[in-house]
Amino acid sequence: MSKLAYFFQGNTLLLPADFPDSRIDFAVPLELAKDFRTSETFEVPAVDESKTPIRVVSVLPDTAQQAAALPENWKGIPVRQVLVTLSAKDANPARLLRACHIAQWRRESRFCGSCGGENFDIPETTERRCSRCGREEFPRICPAVIVVVTKEDKILLAHNKKFSSGLYSLIAGFNEAGESLEATVEREIFEEVNIKVGGISYIKSQAWPFSKSLMIGFKACFLSGDLRPDGVEIEDAGWFTRDNLPAVSEPGSLSRAIIDQWIKSEI
Ligand SMILES: [Zn+2]
Numbered sequence: 693m694s695k696l697a698y699f700f701q702g703n704t705l706l707l708p709a710d711f712p713d714s715r716i717d718f719a720v721p722l723e724l725a726k727d728f729r730t731s732e733t734f735e736v737p738a739v740d741e742s743k744t745p746i747r748v749v750s751v752l753p754d755t756a757q758q759a760a761a762l763p764e765n766w767k768g769i770p771v772r773q774v775l776v777t778l779s780a781k782d783a784n785p786a787r788l789l790r791a792c793h794i795a796q797w798r799r800e801s802r803f804c805g806s807c808g809g810e811n812f813d814i815p816e817t818t819e820r821r822c823s824r825c826g827r828e829e830f831p832r833i834c835p836a837v838i839v840v841v842t843k844e845d846k847i848l849l850a851h852n853k854k855f856s857s858g859l860y861s862l863i864a865g866f867n868e869a870g871e872s873l874e875a876t877v878e879r880e881i882f883e884e885v886n887i888k889v890g891g892i893s894y895i896k897s898q899a900w901p902f903s904k905s906l907m908i909g910f911k912a913c914f915l916s917g918d919l920r921p922d923g924v925e926i927e928d929a930g931w932f933t934r935d936n937l938p939a940v941s942e943p944g945s946l947s948r949a950i951i952d953q954w955i956k957s958e959i
Pocket residue numbers: 804805806807808809822823824825826827
């Protein structure tokens with residue numbers, strides 16, 4: 693039986709054009725890497741109970757073969773969209789997300805950030821080490837908070853400039869160096885919609901490799917202030933009741949999972 697691997701080009705999962713919709717492992721025979729002129733194949737140690745390494749083929753963007761110009765017998769599906777499919781089938785995306793995250797980081801860690809020497813792999817780990825100065829490098833994970841803010845029976849939802857028209861979600865933002873996650877929650881909410889919150893507590897988290905993130909979900913309750921979008925990131929924000937919700941993000945994201953929990957009064 694042939695070895696299987698995930699194929700990525702950036703945050704797009706590559707599959708043979710005839711890959712059956714019914715299959716949700718998204719693994720492809722490794723030998724198909726021959727279809728791509730420029731690719732890197734590597735193994736990522738598993739951190740789940742399977743202990744089975746995750747094989748990855750990272751198809752490198754080059755001028756001759758961009759995502760839009762895949763070989764005819766291949767198709768690309770954004771990993772974000774794959775999450776929607778996995779969520780509908782209640783399948784665990786952890787291995788796929790790990791593979792996607794590491795593939796992305798490897799493209800950006802070929803050289804030492806200190807001396808510019810070439811990094812080499814330390815077998816059976818994710819570590820890379822500089823061939824010149826010996827500096828160790830590990831996959832970068834950028835923590836970001838995402839917060840459900842409530843006020844009586846209402847939830848705070850905001851429309852970010854980057855969202856498609858009419859779509860709303862929870863307030864989110866990256867943790868700054870030297871800042872606690874609770875402080876990030878307070879700062880982001882105040883910066884983006886001008887209100888103060890309290891009662892901050894952790895709900896759950898989700899790997900989100902599209903910007904090498906870990907999304908960390910919190911809840912908080914409104915304390916004071918007039919709701920006012922910053923006009924920079926947030927174009928509109930409002931308080932919504934359960935029977936008055938706007939369009940929200942698709943299943944498969946932590947944002948949607950938390951909103952769904954709130955709808956069911958579990959938060
Ligand atoms: Zn170095």
